Amino acid sequence: MGCQERDLSEETSVSSSLSDALLFTTMCIIGLPVEVQVKDGSIYSGIFHTACAEKDYGIVLKKARMTKKGKRDVNLANGSVIDTLVVLSGDLVQVIAKGVMLPADGIVGNVTGEDVPAVNGSNRPPERPQNELKMMKSSKAAPTKRKQISQTRSYNQNKNKNGYGSRHIDVDEGQIMRAVAAKSVESAVEVVNGKADGVHSTRVEEASTVPVITVDEGQAGEDKLQGKNNGFSQKFEARKDETIHGQCSTSTNASTIHCYTLQDASLPQLESVNGGHVEISAKMSLDRKPSGSHVPSYGNPDIHDCERPTVTDFSSSDAPEISTSSTTVVDISQSCSNPLASPTVSVASKVSNTNSKDFKLNPGAKTFSPIFAIPRSAAPPAAATVPSMAYVPNSATVVPVAGAQPETGINPFAPQSSLPIKFVHYNNLVAVNDVSGSQYHPQPIVGHVGSRPQPVRYASHYAPFQAAPTYVHPNSQSVMVSRLGQLVYVHPVSHDVIQSATTPAAHPLFAPSLAHLPKQQGIAAAQGLPIRVTPPSFIASSGQQPFTVPVHIPLSQPPFQSVRPIQVPGANSHFVNGAI
């Protein structure tokens, strides 16, 4: 703007000397090849560079060559190019520019015919031309002035760009909204991660504060809030994480689960994992949305699914930690079993989102560190104690929990997992560890341990069993049903495994296998969930499940028994299948 003002001031002083029409005409031929005739009759051809707008009309040519020699002798080699030729007003006779289109006679397009349209027609408002002319005047005085003009132009362009930028932002938000609305949690998560951190945070906040249903709404509405909350999002996330963690420890299983996810997010490694969790959670939310009032179990199952995949991922990435992660998964399932599970699920999703945001926002994830410490510490103990313990607890609590997990896990996972997978991997790694730790603490390792060994078998079972969900339905309760289905799968496997595993020897076997291969461990974790299922299946739906079990057992067991390492691949495939 400053430039413009200067130009204007100059213009006022200059305007008296040159007419606007001449200025305009002069401008029209800038950059064009012209012929300039001087007093002695010689003609120089060159590129019209500028002209003096002051009292005398002097011009400057670039790359000028004498094309016709005049009367006077000139110290100019024939054909030599003069880089800059200044023709003073006193020497100037005429300037001829050929093939120039002037914006005259109401012709809109003043284009000179050259590639660049020097003059645009009458499109612009009257003010602009004047300003430009003024600019021209100022520019004529010296090249530097011209530069100023160009700068001002560019400035205007920048403004325009800025405007566009804002538009783009809007678009993005809109996209985010769409994504959320669409249900494709993944997309939403991605968007959030890449673009709108604030949105995520807001979402998370909403999720934490509001019940599950509300959470879904919150996601939809979050987009709107994005702009407002961006600044606060980070803070909120950190707070939420903390709060969540605290809640997890104290609150029910479901809450604990959430905490886990949050912890995962907090961990630096977990970034990828978190993404996965986030995706999962998002899926969960989606599931909930459609289901709406449906039994929380649906939401839970989804969550479980999400968690499981993540767990598997973790296992692959991290060997020792993986085992713990698997246990965490179990915990999640438990939470699902609890009435709170549905809300927790939503929370988890939210949490995961926040985590993802945090990662982006805070690579270091300082807030997370505390969480990690806890989970980690928990994990090691869990690993040792869990195996034996896990079985017992699972059996007792498991029934409900396990059932919930299977449900969500397989069915929801298949669709969701496919999309989130990328994210999941990232998230999984981090998240799993955290989760496992937290989960272990409260619930024990037992569950975890049991799950780990079983996991492989479960995985195999799941793949075939996924059909099982139908079986579950018979059970009556949606939650239960889903659980049952999973349980059924699990039961065959888990029972076998468990029974064998229950013995000290069996557990060790599992543990080693897990430890050996990170992937396997991950599988184990996944299996862990199934394990939980198994106990419930025995208890609650033992009757129904049995049918499935026999079939499953043969399928799953062969791989497991034959090769423990194989379990890992099997588990993976199972998960994948489930996801698909």
Added chain:
Amino acid sequence: MAMDANSGEEFGVGCFLSIKTTLGDEFEGQIITFDRPSNILGSKTGPRRNIRLLKANHIKEFNLLGQAEDPLDIKKCYLDLNSLQAREESAIRQAEIEAERIGVGVSSEAQSIFDALSKTLPVRWDKTAIVVMNEVRVSSPYLPENVSGGTPAANERVKKVLELQRKKLQTHGPGQ
């Protein structure tokens, strides 16, 4: 009449004039502007207008051919300074490229030879000598025996091309 410009805008904008200059140029055009302080008369001619900025005091005589309205509506004029700048830059660049191809202080024959050689070999001017492939020099008067330098093979090649081109130039005449 021409000198009346000093006392006002005697050259009515929009008038079609036939003008003779003191240097013998004669042209017709429509007045698009007349600037009294600089005594510059702007005119345009033709559909693809040639713009001519003429100093009024070099007008020898003129005849009024007709009259029309002001062809230039300032209020409808718009200039894109960026495009102007870009146009100038590209023009300068092009001019530089062409300028390099033009020998300074060389005969038109030499330039023709240069142009002919440039069609088959990378050439440049080194003052009045043509440098082919950065190693073989062809100095005035640009005969095969003036080829020097470079590897024997390159030297022979340049000689051959030079001979061929000179033959072509002789048959078609220089400048072809």
